[in-house]
Amino acid sequence: MARVVCPGSFDPVTNGHLDVISRAASLHDEVVVAVLINITKKSLFTTDERVDMLREVTKDYPNVRVERFHGLLVNFCTDNGIHAIVKGLRAVSDFEYEMQMAQMNYRLAKVETLFVTTNPTYSFLSSSLVKEIATYGGDVSGLVPEPVLGRLKARLKEE
Numbered sequence: 001m002a003r004v005v006c007p008g009s010f011d012p013v014t015n016g017h018l019d020v021i022s023r024a025a026s027l028h029d030e031v032v033v034a035v036l037i038n039i040t041k042k043s044l045f046t047t048d049e050r051v052d053m054l055r056e057v058t059k060d061y062p063n064v065r066v067e068r069f070h071g072l073l074v075n076f077c078t079d080n081g082i083h084a085i086v087k088g089l090r091a092v093s094d095f096e097y098e099m100q101m102a103q104m105n106y107r108l109a110k111v112e113t114l115f116v117t118t119n120p121t122y123s124f125l126s127s128s129l130v131k132e133i134a135t136y137g138g139d140v141s142g143l144v145p146e147p148v149l150g151r152l153k154a155r156l157k158e159e
């Protein structure tokens, strides 16, 4: 049973994230999308909201489940029988940091990291850019799943 993890903040999940998750799901028996609980970093959505949105937008993928974790990713992996991490690469600029993390995670727990090159349509995308554009009234439709677009607009109205 090849189980892999797609970790992230997903604050909120974007179509770029979903592209990586769906491609990982087509390659492995099970994909665990792991939402990082980060108490130090202020996020726009709570952990529960981020988990809920991910569950909603991945409900048509039977081999994808969404969990949350805090602390070291490799501890989450070893606790859950996960031997590989799947990350998206949007551009060469992602590679240096991801390479460092991948080598550390292998050293710590022999957990491998596999990379998926993101669909060029979304290679400019990040959660933070989507939030920034939406904050100033920019149109981010088509960049996040429909259910996320509604929640993003509603949340930003509250800010």
Ligand SMILES: O=C(O)c1ccc2[nH]nc(Br)c2c1
Pocket: 006, 007, 008, 009, 010, 011, 016, 017, 018, 020, 021, 086, 087, 088, 089, 127
């Ligand atoms: O949501 C994030 O913070 C985040 C970061 C980096 C990422 N690489 N691949 C994916 Br899916 C991904 C998600």
Ligand SMILES: O=C(O)c1ccc2[nH]nc(Br)c2c1
Pocket: 014, 016, 017, 020, 087, 088, 089, 090, 094, 118, 125, 126, 127, 128
């Ligand atoms: O949303 C982000 O911050 C983020 C970062 C890094 C990423 N690599 N691949 C993907 Br999809 C991705 C998304």
